[in-house]
Amino acid sequence: MPRTEHLVGTRALLLAAARDEFAAHGMGGARVGRIAEQAGVSKERIYGYFGSKEKLFAAVISEALTEHATLLGPPSADLAEYAGRIYDLHRRNPQLLRLMMWEALYYDGGLPNEQPRTARYRGMVATLSEALGSQSETESGSEPGSEPGSEPGSESDTEAASTLLALIGLAILPTAFPQITRLILGATADAPGGDDELRAHIVRLARRMVAPSSDALT
Numbered sequence: 001m002p003r004t005e006h007l008v009g010t011r012a013l014l015l016a017a018a019r020d021e022f023a024a025h026g027m028g029g030a031r032v033g034r035i036a037e038q039a040g041v042s043k044e045r046i047y048g049y050f051g052s053k054e055k056l057f058a059a060v061i062s063e064a065l066t067e068h069a070t071l072l073g074p075p076s077a078d079l080a081e082y083a084g085r086i087y088d089l090h091r092r093n094p095q096l097l098r099l100m101m102w103e104a105l106y107y108d109g110g111l112p113n114e115q116p117r118t119a120r121y122r123g124m125v126a127t128l129s130e131a132l133g134s135q136s137e138t139e140s141g142s143e144p145g146s147e148p149g150s151e152p153g154s155e156s157d158t159e160a161a162s163t164l165l166a167l168i169g170l171a172i173l174p175t176a177f178p179q180i181t182r183l184i185l186g187a188t189a190d191a192p193g194g195d196d197e198l199r200a201h202i203v204r205l206a207r208r209m210v211a212p213s214s215d216a217l218t
Helices: 003-029 033-040 044-050 055-070 080-091 094-106 114-140 154-174 178-191 194-210
Strands: none
Touching: 003 033, 003 044, 003 055, 003 094, 033 044, 033 055, 044 055, 044 154, 055 080, 055 094, 055 114, 080 094, 080 114, 080 154, 080 194, 094 154, 114 154, 154 178, 178 194
C-alpha cells in the first residue's frame, strides 16, 4: 500500500475509534489508550496525527458535522418536512447528538472551527429565509422579492434564524432526551409505530409553526 493511502487509512481508523470513545465518555472521560487499542495503533501515533486529545476531539466533531450536513442537505421548500428529515437523521444517527452534547459541556465560550460552522448555519438561514419569503409572497399574491425586509441581514433573516433554531429543537428533543420522551409519552414511546406517529406529529407542528399567522389559527 502506498504511504499516502496508509496514512489516510490510519487517520480514518483513529477518527472512527475516537468517535465511539468520545460519544460514550465525552472529552473528559475518553481515554487515548482505548482509542489506540480499538484503532490498532500506538498512543504515540494518535499524538503524531492530531497533537492532543482535545485536537482529536475537535477533528471528530468536525467530521461528524460534515457528514451530518451532507446527509441532511439544505432546508427545502417544504419546511415542515425538513423538520421530519432532521428527526429521521438523528434517530438513525444518535451518536452525533451525544457528541454535540459532550461538546457543549466541555467548551466554555468559543468552539474549534467556529467560523466555518457559523458560515454553514448562515447559509442554512439564508436558504430558509428565501423559502419563508417565497411562501409569504405566494400567500399574499405579491411579486417575488417585493416584500420588505428581504435583504440579507434584515428582519426576515432574524426570523428565519429563530425559525431554524425552533425546527431543530422540535426535531431533536426526542432523541436528545429519550428519558423525557418516555416519561411524557409513556408506553406509546416504545409501541410499534410510535416512532412514525411522533414524527408525523412533529411535522404537523412544524407546518403550523411556519404557516402564515392567518393559516395557523384555522
